[in-house]
């Protein structure tokens with residue numbers, strides 16, 4: 204019975220290490236996912252700002268086009284001045300010039316406003332692009348590190364797994380199954396020591412009779428409270 208118990212204790216030690224190795228893998232993987240998500244979030248902002256900037260630049264080009272048309276119009280009307288015959292016609296043409304100039308001044312103001320918007324948006328975009336470059340660099344460096352750590356971790360897992368397999372082979376199947384069930388249900392602790400008459404898995408006192416049987420060590424004992432497999436440290 205001692206021999207089986209020793210095997211179980213060894214097995215549990217390895218299973219606990221394996222559980223830790225899996226936890227490390229999960230942590231690393233979620234870190235990588237977090238880095239990718241951060242990068243994608245900033246990239247989406249950059250794309251959105253670029254699209255907005257594109258739109259504003261098109262609107263500004265449209266305004267410049269309007270300004271050119273208005274300038275043409277003013278010149279065309281002014282060219283008519285020398286040929287004017289009547290006072291009435293003169294007043295009408297002056298009024299036309301005045302209106303064309305007012306329209307041009309308005310368009311110029313709109314253009315200036317648009318340019319200001321473009322400059323502000325461009326500054327935002329520059330800032331986000333700098334942020335993106337920094338986060339990409341950081342993410343790539345960390346990704347390389349974490350990939351290396353994962354490889355190391357996987358190597359460890361493989362070695363432990365093969366030790367585990369050879370240990371498990373030496374245990375009777377029903378006992379191995381029982382152990383695995385308890386390990387899964389009881390937070391990775393299936394085999395536990397007894398001290399001062401109590402199970403150290405759940406800290407409950409064992410019945411005196413069971414305690415005596417444990418002392419004799421003839422058969423495997425389970426804690427009546429938590430079902431964990433029990434052993435005693437022998438002097």
Ligand SMILES: [Zn+2]
Nearest residue numbers: 402405426429
């Ligand atoms: Zn217990």
